[in-house]
Amino acid sequence: MKASRLILLVHVLSTAAVLVHAFDPFTTTMVVGIGATLGRTIYKYFHESCDSKWIDFNSTALKTDLEQKLFGQHVASRIVLKAVNGFMSNESPKKPLVLSLHGWTGTGKNFVSQMIAESIFKEGMDSSFVHVFTSTLHFPHPIQIDTYKSELQQWIKGNVSSCERSLFIFDEMDKMHPGLIDCIKPYLDYYDKLDGVSYRKAIFIFLSNSGGESIVQTALDFWRAGRDRSEIQLKDLETSLSLSVFNNKESGFFRTSLIDRNLVDFFVPFLPLEFKHVVQCVMAEMKARNLDLDQDVADQVAKDLVYFPKVDRVFSAKGCKTIDSKLDYYTKD
Ligand SMILES: Nc1ncnc2c1ncn2[C@@H]1O[C@H](COP(=O)(O)OP(=O)(O)OP(=O)(O)O)[C@@H](O)[C@H]1O
Numbered sequence: 170m171k172a173s174r175l176i177l178l179v180h181v182l183s184t185a186a187v188l189v190h191a192f193d194p195f196t197t198t199m200v201v202g203i204g205a206t207l208g209r210t211i212y213k214y215f216h217e218s219c220d221s222k223w224i225d226f227n228s229t230a231l232k233t234d235l236e237q238k239l240f241g242q243h244v245a246s247r248i249v250l251k252a253v254n255g256f257m258s259n260e261s262p263k264k265p266l267v268l269s270l271h272g273w274t275g276t277g278k279n280f281v282s283q284m285i286a287e288s289i290f291k292e293g294m295d296s297s298f299v300h301v302f303t304s305t306l307h308f309p310h311p312i313q314i315d316t317y318k319s320e321l322q323q324w325i326k327g328n329v330s331s332c333e334r335s336l337f338i339f340d341e342m343d344k345m346h347p348g349l350i351d352c353i354k355p356y357l358d359y360y361d362k363l364d365g366v367s368y369r370k371a372i373f374i375f376l377s378n379s380g381g382e383s384i385v386q387t388a389l390d391f392w393r394a395g396r397d398r399s400e401i402q403l404k405d406l407e408t409s410l411s412l413s414v415f416n417n418k419e420s421g422f423f424r425t426s427l428i429d430r431n432l433v434d435f436f437v438p439f440l441p442l443e444f445k446h447v448v449q450c451v452m453a454e455m456k457a458r459n460l461d462l463d464q465d466v467a468d469q470v471a472k473d474l475v476y477f478p479k480v481d482r483v484f485s486a487k488g489c490k491t492i493d494s495k496l497d498y499y500t501k502d
């Protein structure tokens with residue numbers, strides 16, 4: 170079947186070639202010209218470009234993703250939706266959107282950045298307008314800080330020049346050199362234009378674990394007081410978050426003046442995940458793998474993880490990370 174189709178195709182192509190040869194040079198040029206134009210059109214059609222065909226914010230998609238796929242993060246979910254909706258519906262924002270996502274490991278920070286990317290760019294994280302920088306990967310050696318600085322500035326400038334709707338994700342922000350953070354500050358600020366480039370439609374997302382402990386403490390206080398997790402509000406986390414973030418001498422992020430200059434528009438706290446959320450994560454993973462949903466296996470996988478603090482064992486030490494490999498173990502016999 171397939172072979173015969175191929176033979177047919179080869180036959181058609183060789184006939185076409187013979188035909189082209191049979192024509193005079195003028196016609197040949199025309200045919201080749203039309204072919205080239207067609208080729209360009211097809212290329213443009215499939216190749217990502219900086220226009221509304223490829224960049225088209227879908228608020229409903231972000232809302233459903235946050236509601237259905239993100240577990241146990243009612244505070245983060247609300248802030249992210251509001252922030253991104255507001256920014257994307259503003260025709261002329263005064264500054265780029267800067268979000269700073271904080272929380273314990275495995276609680277969904279990268280996951281949410283991915284959802285944001287997917288709601289804006291057709292190609293999601295694979296879009297050529299989405300740029301991820303990981304401190305330990307892209308800027309590992311403090312000694313080369315000056316090289317990194319000029320590289321990073323050139324990248325940001327180059328990328329925003331070619332598409333003003335660019336998304337930059339800085340992972341492991343707490344491990345980033347303060348000097349490097351300083352050098353991106355101008356791009357986050359209220360400037361009309363910087364060297365002729367406007368950064369006001371860009372989005373910057375910072376991810377870090379700093380403040381994670383204080384968020385855990387607040388969640389634990391609620392739990393110990395027998396209060397429902399859903400009662401936790403931003404204001405319950407805000408003071409302790411900003412204090413712990415400010416006072417963390419270790420972290421480069423906060424020794425810089427990102428905070429005092431109000432360059433970060435929203436601090437987004439991620440709560441530590443409980444047993445029931447881990448179970449939800451396992452069920453979601455089963456569904457993604459087209460396995461039969463099995464509550465017992467999900468419970469078993471969730472029980473295998475480590476929970477803290479030692480006395481109450483409420484929160485998963487690694488959040489929903491590592492359940493992938495655990496699930497393999499239970500579903501393969
Ligand atoms: N709240 C959540 N709801 C649903 N799935 C989650 C949640 N948190 C984590 N996951 C799952 O676990 C995986 C790992 O989470 P993610 O990489 O987002 O963690 P993180 O917060 O960035 O952690 P780290 O601080 O270690 O980088 C995600 O890809 C997702 O599948």
Ligand SMILES: *[C@@H]1O[C@H](CO)[C@@H](O)[C@H](O)[C@H]1NC(C)=O
Pocket residue numbers: 227228229230233
């Ligand atoms: C937006 O997303 C929703 C949910 O994923 C989808 O049903 C809808 O078709 C999308 N709209 C557009 C305009 O792409």
Ligand SMILES: *[C@@H]1O[C@H](CO)[C@@H](O)[C@H](O)[C@H]1NC(C)=O
Pocket residue numbers: 300301323324325326327328331
């Ligand atoms: C855009 O950023 C990437 C890194 O994500 C970099 O490799 C690339 O050179 C940048 N493009 C421009 C035009 O500067």
Ligand SMILES: [Mg+2]
Pocket residue numbers: 278279340376
């Ligand atoms: Mg992460």
